[in-house]
Amino acid sequence: MKPIAVIRHSPTEGPGHFATFLDRHSLPWSLIRIDEGEPVPSTTDGFSGLCLMGGPMSVNDALAWIPPLLDLIRRMMAADKPVIGHCLGGQLMSRALGGTVTANPRKEIGWGAVRVIDSPLARAWLGDTRQFDSFHWHGETFSIPEGATRILESAACANQAFVLGKHLGMQCHVEMTRTMVEAWCESGAEEIRDASPAETVQSPAAMQIDIERRLASLSAHAELLYTRWIEGLGAT
Template sequence: MKPLAIFRHAPGEGPGYLADVLKRHGLSYTLIRVDEGDAMPPTASAYSALVFMGGPMSVNDPLPWIPQALRLIREAQGLGQPVLGHCLGGQLISKALGGVVGPNPVIEIGWGLVERVPGEASARWLAGLSERFEVFHWHGETFTIPEGGAPILTSPFCRHQGFVIGRTLALQCHIEMTTTMIDAWAGSPEGRKLVASPSVQTADVMREDAVAKVASLHAIADAIYARWLDDLCV
């Protein structure tokens, strides 16, 4: 099988726990460090699947690599290749497939509940998971769902937390977090300046019970990633 391509857009926003999952499944990947100037691949066909991680930029920023990423997503979708996006990655998928990305009503940062959107898509993609579960958030923008997509997750502060379209899964939330990533994000200059609100946690609150919360998150991620990998291995 060809390797997966994982696109990193910021030094602290790599594959995280997803790398552990891929290793357990015996799957190789190529890490494309967009933040370090790695060239975008000329075609999606060199890979078995595409994965786009998070990042502090907006998909609407005039960055030279964004049109290239959108092109790769559209190509992969046309080829029937699985695509996976986390936060910024989910927004890239939405924009590439005809959705719109813009400001969320509120900034959403820290641990928070998401809930399943009733329907066949969520029943299939979230099988075995609770109606509500806790994940990690760090975003000020959000996406609309492109034509042909089906919503699977929502939250009190962000209507669209996830959608699927064909073999593609776009998430607004983060399920790839590790304790190291939580600590690094909480300790970043932005994290240290956070002011508590109903939708924003301070750095100290994010770190509370982080080991237990990350362990629960990994169980959720295992289920979601396994479903996505089922399509990859078909």
């Protein structure tokens, strides 16, 4: 099988548990470090799928790599190769499909419940799950693109995930590992201070309470989504 292209936009926002899942299933992947100046792939031919990670920038920023990345997303979908996006990645997918990315009513930073929309499509991706605690770190939100279906929501953000065929765009971070949580708490300390106090913004200490149990639960739910997503990969 050709590798899955994993696009990294920030050095601390790598594939996390998504990479662990792929390795466990013996699925090849290739990391493309946008943050280190590596170019956006100019063709879809060398890849079986596309994964987009998070990042502190906005889809609306005038960054040179955003237009070619939006084009790559559209070309991957046109080639029937599955695309998955985490936070910024989900926003990029929405934008590529004609959606918009705007300020969310409130910032979400830390752990918070996401609810599964009661629909056959949501159940196809998440089984009998009705709610789970996910990790969040965002101040913007995407609109649901035309033809896509919303499958997750939270109290502070209505659009937490959408599905379009074999493609999955998420606002929440289901890929988290302990190393990532700790790194974000350190690098994002100033943002946390500026956004506090707020009901949807947690302190670094609060984010790390009972972290192993929280991450185990999050990873189990992430794997439901990832398992469904890899079903869309071709055999070549």
